[in-house]
Amino acid sequence: MSLPFPILLLLIFSTSSSFFITLAHCKIPRLGISPKMLTNEPDAPTQKLNDPNLKMFYFNQNLDHFTFTPKSYMTFQQRYAIDSKHWAGAKDNAPILAFLGEESSLDSDLSAIGFLRDNGPRLKALLVYIEHRYYGKTMPFGSAEEALKNASTLGYLNAAQALADYAAILLHVKEKYSTKHSPIIVIGGSYGGMLAAWFRLKYPHIALGALASSAPLLYFEDSRPKFGYYYIVTKVIKGTSERCYNMIRKSWKEIDRVAAKPNGLLILSKQFKTCAPLNGSFDIKDFLSTIYAEAVQYNRGPSYSVTNVCNAIDNNPPNRKKGLLDRIFAGAVALLGNQSCYDTNMFAHPTNNNKAWRWQTCSEIVMPVGYDKQDTMFPTTPFNMTSYIEGCKADYGVTPRPHWITTYFGIQDVKLILRKFGSNIIFSNGLADPYSVGGVLEDISDSVVAIKSNNGSHCQDIVMKRKGDPEWLVMQRDKEIKIIESWIATYQKDLRALNISI
Numbered sequence: 175m176s177l178p179f180p181i182l183l184l185l186i187f188s189t190s191s192s193f194f195i196t197l198a199h200c201k202i203p204r205l206g207i208s209p210k211m212l213t214n215e216p217d218a219p220t221q222k223l224n225d226p227n228l229k230m231f232y233f234n235q236n237l238d239h240f241t242f243t244p245k246s247y248m249t250f251q252q253r254y255a256i257d258s259k260h261w262a263g264a265k266d267n268a269p270i271l272a273f274l275g276e277e278s279s280l281d282s283d284l285s286a287i288g289f290l291r292d293n294g295p296r297l298k299a300l301l302v303y304i305e306h307r308y309y310g311k312t313m314p315f316g317s318a319e320e321a322l323k324n325a326s327t328l329g330y331l332n333a334a335q336a337l338a339d340y341a342a343i344l345l346h347v348k349e350k351y352s353t354k355h356s357p358i359i360v361i362g363g364s365y366g367g368m369l370a371a372w373f374r375l376k377y378p379h380i381a382l383g384a385l386a387s388s389a390p391l392l393y394f395e396d397s398r399p400k401f402g403y404y405y406i407v408t409k410v411i412k413g414t415s416e417r418c419y420n421m422i423r424k425s426w427k428e429i430d431r432v433a434a435k436p437n438g439l440l441i442l443s444k445q446f447k448t449c450a451p452l453n454g455s456f457d458i459k460d461f462l463s464t465i466y467a468e469a470v471q472y473n474r475g476p477s478y479s480v481t482n483v484c485n486a487i488d489n490n491p492p493n494r495k496k497g498l499l500d501r502i503f504a505g506a507v508a509l510l511g512n513q514s515c516y517d518t519n520m521f522a523h524p525t526n527n528n529k530a531w532r533w534q535t536c537s538e539i540v541m542p543v544g545y546d547k548q549d550t551m552f553p554t555t556p557f558n559m560t561s562y563i564e565g566c567k568a569d570y571g572v573t574p575r576p577h578w579i580t581t582y583f584g585i586q587d588v589k590l591i592l593r594k595f596g597s598n599i600i601f602s603n604g605l606a607d608p609y610s611v612g613g614v615l616e617d618i619s620d621s622v623v624a625i626k627s628n629n630g631s632h633c634q635d636i637v638m639k640r641k642g643d644p645e646w647l648v649m650q651r652d653k654e655i656k657i658i659e660s661w662i663a664t665y666q667k668d669l670r671a672l673n674i675s676i
């Protein structure tokens with residue numbers, strides 16, 4: 175999606191910059207399906223989708239699926255969209271493709287996601303897209319202001335509630351279309367990809383299968399990867415240009431050196447044309463590191479962002495005196511475009527989406543992303559759970575539960591457990607996506623499979639098709655849909671064998 179960026183930013187509320195030592199440790203790079211860089215609109219979709227076949231609906235959803243206290247009976251309006259144009263109907267038990275929203279508005283998902291639309295005709299499928307609670311127009315408590323206010327209202331924002339929402343809506347849709355046995359395939363990307371996989375595991379009676387695109391569901395405490403997110407950022411930039419990599423690697427010290435001069439911060443503010451005066455070298459370092467991460471995470475054709483950034487950094491300027499920081503600045507401009515000034519907080523604005531996502535990362539989605547020793551393009555600053563928790567406590571008065579995701583979804587020992595227990599899940603990953611380090615990258619069984627591409631970026635398989643998509647991507651998408659077709663065929667056979675009709 176073109177994404178209201180879900181950055182997990184401590185910075186949003188806690189402004190004490192002394193909190194940070196060198197580079198961000200309390201920040202988890204944002205998830206989300208599409209890049210946001212060039213269209214810095216807070217919560218708005220980049221483009222409103224104008225598809226006459228899509229109909230919007232609101233479902234009267236329970237605030238709390240898991241208790242029966244009086245408050246749990248409060249309801250809210252959850253938004254979803256349906257495209258029934260290609261659906262073959264209940265009499266054929268024709269399939270339903272359901273997109274499970276992540277931390278962004280439905281509008282941005284609708285304008286970014288292609289997988290359903292592209293395959294709807296082929297499968298004669300009903301297409302359903304559901305917005306995640308607390309995002310977009312799906313706000314409990316009547317308004318975003320109320321919903322996002324504090325832990326008392328935010329407490330109902332978590333993955334288990336979101337999955338239960340999806341279950342309720344999907345059953346409602348089946349009833350609405352009078353189809354008891356249409357198989358449902360759930361699809362999601364990034365955090366939404368985790369939701370899709372978890373949904374298949376928790377609600378096998380509702381979803382026949384799941385496509386989990388770029389889902390870093392092994393990036394939690396016990397199962398954190400050996401090489402982290404910034405390892406891939408470093409690797410991809412180094413692979414694109416060794417020179418570019420070396421300049422970035424050297425730039426952090428140079429920034430600190432300039433910052434330490436009298437008026438140093440002023441010099442840096444001018445150098446990087448920042449909209450507000452810098453309060454510390456951290457401001458600019460954090461900004462740059464986010465730019466490199468974003469460039470790598472969404473590095474895809476036709477114009478590869480890493481190539482652009484590195485070309486700008488590498489190129490011999492006409493003025494041969496250009497220094498290291500001029501080059502680094504040129505790299506940022508290559509990604510962000512020519513602007514009158516650069517907002518170093520552009521990724522951290524307290525938009526509704528950012529506030530909601532920050533809550534999620536301060537409660538259960540605690541992904542220990544840091545700058546480790548092998549991430550050599552960056553100064554080493556490992557993830558620090560203690561300071562992470564302190565920051566969250568300061569903001570919400572509640573303590574994150576880093577073990578909850580692994581307790582509830584049980585993703586440690588994924589190979590051991592899913593081999594017997596899981597089925598019909600595709601984990602797709604692009605190995606050039608930094609989040610792939612937390613993905614399932616090996617086949618688990620015949621029906622829990624990993625699909626990888628060497629060059630792929632974050633969620634590239636499920637976004638809208640483009641002219642000029644590389645051959646491997648076209649083939650990858652085809653492979654995915656063929657697997658899904660085989661699940662459906664087996665299911666239809668089972669229906670006939672058991673003599674179950676409509």
Ligand SMILES: *[C@@H]1O[C@H](CO)[C@@H](O)[C@H](O)[C@H]1NC(C)=O
Nearest residue numbers: 323324325326327570571572
């Ligand atoms: C949240 O705000 C409401 C009303 O403004 C207040 O009654 C409640 O105690 C607050 N909860 C927390 C956890 O601060």
Ligand SMILES: *[C@@H]1O[C@H](CO)[C@@H](O)[C@H](O)[C@H]1NC(C)=O
Nearest residue numbers: 448450451452453457518519
């Ligand atoms: C520096 O601090 C001031 C005051 O808190 C703030 O308005 C400004 O945005 C900060 N500058 C940056 C680059 O964050």
Ligand SMILES: *[C@@H]1O[C@H](CO)[C@@H](O)[C@H](O)[C@H]1NC(C)=O
Nearest residue numbers: 504507508511512513514515
């Ligand atoms: C960027 O904008 C400035 C001021 O608007 C202009 O002078 C400059 O030529 C532009 N640079 C590029 C590369 O477009």
Ligand SMILES: *[C@@H]1O[C@H](CO)[C@@H](O)[C@H](O)[C@H]1NC(C)=O
Nearest residue numbers: 556557558559560561562564
């Ligand atoms: C982690 O953060 C805590 C609290 O801010 C600090 O006391 C501790 O020294 C840090 N640990 C490391 C290894 O940096």
Ligand SMILES: *[C@@H]1O[C@H](CO)[C@@H](O)[C@H](O)[C@H]1NC(C)=O
Nearest residue numbers: 414473478480481629644646
């Ligand atoms: C892989 O990505 C690079 C950019 O990083 C691009 O130049 C190249 O054409 C891509 N290769 C394939 C096979 O898509």
